[in-house]
Structure formats: structure tokens, C-alpha cells
Amino acid sequence: MIKNLIVILMASVLVNNYVLSKFLGVCPFLGVSKKVGQATGMGIAVIFVMLVATAATWPIYTYLLSPKYEYMQTIVFILVIAALVQFVEIVLKKYIPSLHKSLGIYLPLITTNCAVLGVTLNNITDGYGFIEAMVSSLGAGLGFLLAMVLFAGVRGKMEAADIPKAFKGIPITLIAASIVSMSFYGFAGVIENMFA
Amino acid sequence: MTEILIPAALVGVIGLIAAAVLTLSARFMGIKANEKEKDILDTLPGANCGACGYPGCEAYAKALAGGETDATSLCVPGAEAAARRIAEIMGTEFEGVTKKTAFIRCRGDCTHNKEKAFYNGISSCAAAVGYFGGKGACTQGCIGFGDCAAVCPEDAICIEKGIAHVDPRKCIGCGLCVKTCPNRIISLVTGEEKVYVTCSNTEKGAVTRKKCDVGCIGCMKCQRVCPTEAIKVENNLSQIDYDKCIACGKCAEVCPVQCISAK
Numbered sequence: 001m002i003k004n005l006i007v008i009l010m011a012s013v014l015v016n017n018y019v020l021s022k023f024l025g026v027c028p029f030l031g032v033s034k035k036v037g038q039a040t041g042m043g044i045a046v047i048f049v050m051l052v053a054t055a056a057t058w059p060i061y062t063y064l065l066s067p068k069y070e071y072m073q074t075i076v077f078i079l080v081i082a083a084l085v086q087f088v089e090i091v092l093k094k095y096i097p098s099l100h101k102s103l104g105i106y107l108p109l110i111t112t113n114c115a116v117l118g119v120t121l122n123n124i125t126d127g128y129g130f131i132e133a134m135v136s137s138l139g140a141g142l143g144f145l146l147a148m149v150l151f152a153g154v155r156g157k158m159e160a161a162d163i164p165k166a167f168k169g170i171p172i173t174l175i176a177a178s179i180v181s182m183s184f185y186g187f188a189g190v191i192e193n194m195f196a
Numbered sequence: 197m198t199e200i201l202i203p204a205a206l207v208g209v210i211g212l213i214a215a216a217v218l219t220l221s222a223r224f225m226g227i228k229a230n231e232k233e234k235d236i237l238d239t240l241p242g243a244n245c246g247a248c249g250y251p252g253c254e255a256y257a258k259a260l261a262g263g264e265t266d267a268t269s270l271c272v273p274g275a276e277a278a279a280r281r282i283a284e285i286m287g288t289e290f291e292g293v294t295k296k297t298a299f300i301r302c303r304g305d306c307t308h309n310k311e312k313a314f315y316n317g318i319s320s321c322a323a324a325v326g327y328f329g330g331k332g333a334c335t336q337g338c339i340g341f342g343d344c345a346a347v348c349p350e351d352a353i354c355i356e357k358g359i360a361h362v363d364p365r366k367c368i369g370c371g372l373c374v375k376t377c378p379n380r381i382i383s384l385v386t387g388e389e390k391v392y393v394t395c396s397n398t399e400k401g402a403v404t405r406k407k408c409d410v411g412c413i414g415c416m417k418c419q420r421v422c423p424t425e426a427i428k429v430e431n432n433l434s435q436i437d438y439d440k441c442i443a444c445g446k447c448a449e450v451c452p453v454q455c456i457s458a459k
Contacts, residue, residue: 060210064206065206068202069202069203069206072203072206072207075207076206076207076210079207079210079211079214080210080214082214083214083215083217083218084214086218087217087218087221090218090221090222090225091221091225093225094225095225
């Protein structure tokens with residue numbers, strides 16, 4: 001059981017990294033990765049939202065939608081996640097203002113983030129149980145955080161580099177993202193051999 | 197029919213529940229947006245000049261509404277009208293505002309400041325300063341490429357004879373030029389002071405003299421003549437303490453290089 005969970009966690013952090021392997025959540029990945037501090041804040045907010053979203057959508061799918069209305073999952077999940085993030089924001093603002101201050105500006109950005117929706121949908125597709133789904137979401141969030149922080153570092157280095165005019169700005173950022181993404185393919189064989 | 201109705205109802209019900217939860221939570225747990233803050237922000241001119249000492253109009257409004265400060269008259273561009281309105285919103289007495297204008301502490305124009313080199317680089321004070329301090333012999337005065345004029349939102353600064361001049365009628369006292377000047381020779385004055393030192397050079401008298409006719413040579417005459425000991429010569433540069441100054445104008449009379457000007 002534990003072994004299985006570790007495999008799921010590692011797989012979603014490294015192998016199936018949502019940003020770098022599945023290309024979900026690329027918008028915040030490019031938008032908020034200019035500074036390491038911001039990238040970390042965004043990453044932590046994403047982990048939080050992914051966990052909460054999975055905790056809410058998994059029961060809804062299992063007890064309400066399946067087996068008859070599975071095709072409704074996308075629209076229902078979008079609805080639930082959007083409402084949930086708003087709710088979390090209100091609660092944080094009221095009871096934990098300090099946390100709201102550090103996560104607050106990122107929360108609305110994540111409301112309709114495809115990575116969050118992707119995680120919840122993938123958990124269903126992969127047929128995970130509740131605990132497995134939560135672990136997988138945690139892994140996805142950690143993977144997102146890892147990708148953000150790594151890429152913020154890369155972008156920090158690029159600030160100082162002498163980049164040809166034609167590549168300045170978004171083009172070089174996308175090229176750098178593709179190289180970082182390729183490097184993550186190095187993890188592809190890790191999971192199979194982890195407990196071998 | 198039920199094949200459509202049930203899913204539609206399902207989504208509708210989930211949506212309704214979500215809406216209800218959000219509305220209720222906003223009602224019971226929501227924090228009311230501070231109305232004072234919003235009112236103040238609407239009152240402020242939105243120039244985000246930073247003259248109040250806060251990073252922008254929003255920060256100043258927040259500081260006022262949050263009780264961080266009770267100074268209602270910090271907004272320079274908004275001047276009296278804004279200060280009155282803010283005092284009204286805050287429910288405090290209107291304190292009165294002092295209009296500030298930028299003042300350039302240098303009068304070494306091309307007829308006074310000698311040229312030491314021919315500068316052919318980028319037409320910007322910041323660039324020229326990095327290149328042996330510009331073309332003028334004095335490297336602590338006005339460079340004259342008008343970085344201050346470029347940032348001035350009111351076009352109140354012009355460059356004449358190679359140095360900047362402020363039109364006090366146009367100046368709103370936002371202080372952007374103060375921050376821009378690479379030699380930091382611009383300061384904000386209230387206009388109530390009667391005498392000003394119009395030099396920023398801290399070199400020794402003889403050195404200054406060789407470079408510029410109207411530079412402060414630190415001769416101490418002003419310090420000696422001042423009846424209230426408001427003037428001190430520090431770092432070879434005359435400095436006036438306006439708390440003590442009685443605006444008698446004696447210093448301006450005795451200054452051999454006329455670098456103290458009386459208004």
C-alpha cells in the first residue's frame with residue numbers, strides 16, 4: 001500500500017509532471033515564474049488548491065456522477081473548483097489573513113487553472129481510490145512547485161544573458177521551457193526501477 | 197427526457213448549492229472592503245507619484261484607512277482640494293497644506309561652469325555622470341541633459357544655458373525629479389524659506405573656484421553673518437537650517453559668489 005502510494009507520488013512529481021510532461025498549467029508557469037519568491041508562492045497555492053479540489057471532486061464523482069453521468073464530470077468539476085476556490089479565499093481572508101496575504105493574489109489565478117482540473121480528471125481516469133487520488137494531487141502540486149522554482153531559477157539566469165533581439169522575451173522563455181521539459185524526460189525510467 | 201433532465205438538474209443543484217454557500221459565507225465571514233480606503237483612493241489624483249512617501253496612491257489610501265498614518269495632507273499633486281476631502285473622509289480637522297516646489301541647487305550654467313571635455317555620448321544625465329561626471333568641470337552640479345525635465349509630468353522643468361530651471365507656477369511638487377537627478381541636487385522647498393543655497397559642490401574652495409564662478413567656496417562668511425546661527429558650512433558647502441532661519445537675507449548679501457539667493 002505504502003509502496004504503491006510512494007510510486008504514485010513520485011510518478012506525478014517527476015514522470016508525469018503536469019507542467020513539463022503534460023503541458024497543463026503553462027500559463028502561470030510562464031506568467032509567474034519571473035521571481036523565485038513569487039513562483040514558490042504560486043506553487044504552494046496550487047498544491048493547496050489541488051488537494052482541496054480533489055477532496056471535493058472525488059466524492060462528487062464517486063457518489064453522484066458514476067456510473068450513469070460520468071460524461072458530466074468536466075463541467076461539474078469546473079463548477080465545483082471555481083466555487084471552492086472562491087470559498088477558500090473568503091475563509092482565508094477572514095480567519096488566516098497572513099496566509100491570505102501571501103497566497104491571496106494567486107488564488108483567483110488558479111480558479112480556472114487547467115492543471116487543477118487536469119489533476120482531478122486524471123485521478124478519475126486512472127481509477128484511483130480517495131487516498132491514492134489525494135497523494136496523486138499532492139504529487140502533482142509538488143511537481144508544479146518544482147517546475148516553477150526550477151524555471152524561475154533558469155529565468156533568473158537568462159536575465160543576465162545576452163539574448164539575440166529576435167529571441168528576447170517570450171520566445172527564449174518558451175525555448176528554455178522546452179529544454180527544462182526535455183530534461184524531465186530523463187526521469188521516465190525512474191519509477192519502473194525504483195523498487196526493483 | 198430524463199436523460200437530459202437529471203444531468204441538468206444535477207449541475208443546477210450543485211451550482212445552486214455553491215452559490216448559496218458562497219453568498220452565505222460572504223455574508224457572514226466576508227470582510228467589508230474598507231469604504232474609507234475606497235473613498236480616499238477615489239479622491240487621490242491617481243498619479244502614483246510617491247510624493248506622499250508611500251509606493252502609490254493605493255498604498256497611501258490603505259495607510260490612512262488602516263490607521264497607519266493620520267497625516268491627511270501628504271498628497272502633493274492633489275494639493276488643498278484632496279487634503280480637505282481626505283480630512284473630511286477621515287473625520288479629522290483639515291491641517292492645511294504646504295505647496296512644495298522643486299528647487300535646483302545649482303546655477304553653474306554654461307557662463308559659469310567651465311567645460312572640461314567634449315561629451316558626445318547619450319543625451320542623459322545618468323549616462324554622462326557615469327562618464328567622468330559629464331562635460332562640465334564641476335561634477336556635482338547640474339549635468340544639463342534634462343533627465344529631470346523628461347520625468348516631469350507637468351513640463352515644469354526646462355534646460356536653459358545648460359542647466360535645469362524649474363517653473364514654480366507649473367511645478368506640482370511631486371518630487372519625481374528629485375529622485376531622478378543622478379547628482380541629487382534637486383530638493384523640494386515650501387516657498388516660505390526666503391534664502392536658498394544654490395550650489396551642491398562639496399569640494400574645497402580653491403578647487404570649486406577653478407571650476408565654477410558661482411560655486412560655494414565654503415568661505416564661512418554667511419555662517420559668521422547669520423544672527424541666528426542658522427547657517428553652517430559643512431563639507432565646504434553652506435547649509436541653512438530653516439527652523440532657525442529668520443529670512444533676514446544677510447547671508448545672501450555677503451556671499452562673494454552669490455550662491456545664496458534671496459527670494
